[in-house]
Amino acid sequence: MPPRSDLKRQRILTAARDVCAESGYEAARMDEIAHRAGVSKGTLYNFFAGKEALLIATVLSTYQDYIVLLPGVENDTLDPRDRLAALAESLATGFEAIAQHLLLTHQAWSVVLNSPAARQELLGTLRSIYSGYTETLQSILAAGIERGVLRPDIDISVVATNWLAIYDGLLYRAGFEEDEPDPAYTAAGVRTSLGWLIQQLLVTDTARADEKIDIDKESVRT
């Protein structure tokens, strides 16, 4: 059972996330956040040094909540093609939730502009999240080449960069969409776009050559 203060901290972060999502960081009022969290303003300041620190914590907490890799991804006994599919599916799964809260991240940029310490904390964490992805991805690619299921001429680094770029790009564009978003910028779009990328990596004469990679198939979820 988490201590009571952790619950309170969590309530504050959730309230902050909600209020910022509705009104934007600038328009979010500490009063409103405290009210929604069911605490007083004084308590807010016991947990977070200020509005800025609260925003950073909220952004990082949001990432923690949504960045969850499916179990297949890290399991290096699986076929690397299935692991790629599982990674793509992991990203697709969290896509809409992340997209919805991406605004928060955008706003964090401006806030940290003039605050080197906050900047380091935010960038550091985000970079480490991306590093994690990149390492995982590169190791899967390397395993795929080694096992002969991915094309040997792949530039692992470029492909990893593009994989993440496609994901980020879709996420970014999702923010442009309104009530009826273009399907290209939804979870389904992530599956399509990363599916296409995976196709480009496959060797064409293996036993699985004409099998279409289906990132939704059961094996992924193993």
Place this chain on the structure above:
Amino acid sequence: MPPRSDLKRQRILTAARDVCAESGYEAARMDEIAHRAGVSKGTLYNFFAGKEALLIATVLSTYQDYIVLLPGVENDTLDPRDRLAALAESLATGFEAIAQHLLLTHQAWSVVLNSPAARQELLGTLRSIYSGYTETLQSILAAGIERGVLRPDIDISVVATNWLAIYDGLLYRAGFEEDEPDPAYTAAGVRTSLGWLIQQLLVTDTARADEKIDIDKESVRT
């Protein structure tokens, strides 16, 4: 010769862009913008209805400034592969300038959250910019397939989506970089990443099959 008031408007937009880039939208002061533009605060408000309207205008004006396609792109007598290369080069050319001012766009999201009219103006313009890119790209791809220089099994729509997603993703990530950015998130990275994408599209048995596409080569600039 543009009328004098256009010059003044431009000076204000440039000042706003600079100040926001340095301090962020929230921290940018109308006083400071007026001062840098060499006009009084009153004049600022004669040209723009308020801080919010000024931000939107600044973002749009920044896009206008940097989104310039090289002449080869639209020239449909050229080899479609060269046109793709020219398009990639166009995006690479503007990349760093756009990346530097991307912060401004991020901030614009929060500002327009509570202002439907501003939201429409901003999203509408951005969407039309993206539509333009997408149409151009799709028509080049179609021409390439028709002429037999691009693979006939290409899903034009998916490729176009991914092209733009890669560009946006690199742009987005460039914002994470600091003094010594990862080369993947520079103009050179754009060339590499989009170059890789173009490679995936080429038919492998043409006369140019083993020619490496060099998006920097002279023909692009024709």
Place this chain on the structure above:
Amino acid sequence: MPPRSDLKRQRILTAARDVCAESGYEAARMDEIAHRAGVSKGTLYNFFAGKEALLIATVLSTYQDYIVLLPGVENDTLDPRDRLAALAESLATGFEAIAQHLLLTHQAWSVVLNSPAARQELLGTLRSIYSGYTETLQSILAAGIERGVLRPDIDISVVATNWLAIYDGLLYRAGFEEDEPDPAYTAAGVRTSLGWLIQQLLVTDTARADEKIDIDKESVRT
């Protein structure tokens, strides 16, 4: 034919009166006044030293417009009772127009608070208007007493004060009324209230004793 500049001055005063009546002095904008008058703001300042001076001039001009005594009032060959009736009718006639613009006068008080010169100009003019009324009224009362048609025990000064106080009081209260004003605070109310006052002054045993004074009757307009 008045010189052209007098017409322009008059147009400005009328525009100022209208705008102030609609929005109040504070909310009235020099821009709007200039626009309605069909002149530029610069011209406004050629005619009036500033907003304050314009208000004073507007108030005084409004009084000039509405304070018109019927001819019978000053005619000392008429029966004093008829002259009183004519005076009452004069006040009743202008009542609604004055009441409508009384707001302007109210606002003038605050404006002149900190400007002794303006204060003198405004108060001086108003006092002279009131003095005129008072003198006229007192001379009619004296004539009435002398001729034996008004009660000899009248305190001329008190009656004159009350006459004007009743008029001012009705005017003041008229400002409280809205769409359907209490008839007591309309031109008809002025006739009733001053009619009552006149009744109190009459000697009760003259030939006209039981004649009801009708301030509307023809003789008044002679």
Place this chain on the structure above:
Amino acid sequence: MPPRSDLKRQRILTAARDVCAESGYEAARMDEIAHRAGVSKGTLYNFFAGKEALLIATVLSTYQDYIVLLPGVENDTLDPRDRLAALAESLATGFEAIAQHLLLTHQAWSVVLNSPAARQELLGTLRSIYSGYTETLQSILAAGIERGVLRPDIDISVVATNWLAIYDGLLYRAGFEEDEPDPAYTAAGVRTSLGWLIQQLLVTDTARADEKIDIDKESVRT
């Protein structure tokens, strides 16, 4: 003991009244009011929504402070003539204080011009104050007629209207006076003017017929 916040509210209202009396509403600065009230500007805005709301509250509070009827007025066992005298004395007593702050009311008119809600609040309260006076007055007059001490032919409604009109008119004119006001527009003037009005109402053949009503006499204060 009133709660502390009521004291603070009262301090703010008093400060607002003083500052507005000195400088007028427009020229009054929220800074100055806060300073005089000994609170911060923020606190001012915790108590009143804005400058406008503060003005309305100040005007109404001023009326509440000065409109006090002497006990004899409502006591219907007294001689109606004494009750009238007591009412006149009540008005005379508050006269100078009200006159001094009348400026505030004048300014309130313009402020509420463009704010229907504020207008309703201000007009409603003022009308109810006047209604109270009118009802009291009419009931005294009726009692006087019934008891045979006032003339039976009195038109109660007209007399009540004129009573209040005289009071308002004197109040209004008092605003024109400067350092040495005409005695007609002072508390003494109110006594004289309303005393005259009362005289007009008396039956002339009662025991008290030739007693001059003296509104200062002891019985009034019972």
Place this chain on the structure above:
DNA sequence: CATGAATGAGATTTCATTCAT
């Protein structure tokens, strides 16, 4: 004399933060 774009002092108002209780 007329114009109206430009000015900038100064107003109201907000809201993150504090601290006595």
Place this chain on the structure above:
DNA sequence: TATGAATGAAATCTCATTCAT
């Protein structure tokens, strides 16, 4: 540790006035 009334620095924006044309 929790509270929330009080704070006051600092922001945006207005608009009477000016003056080059």
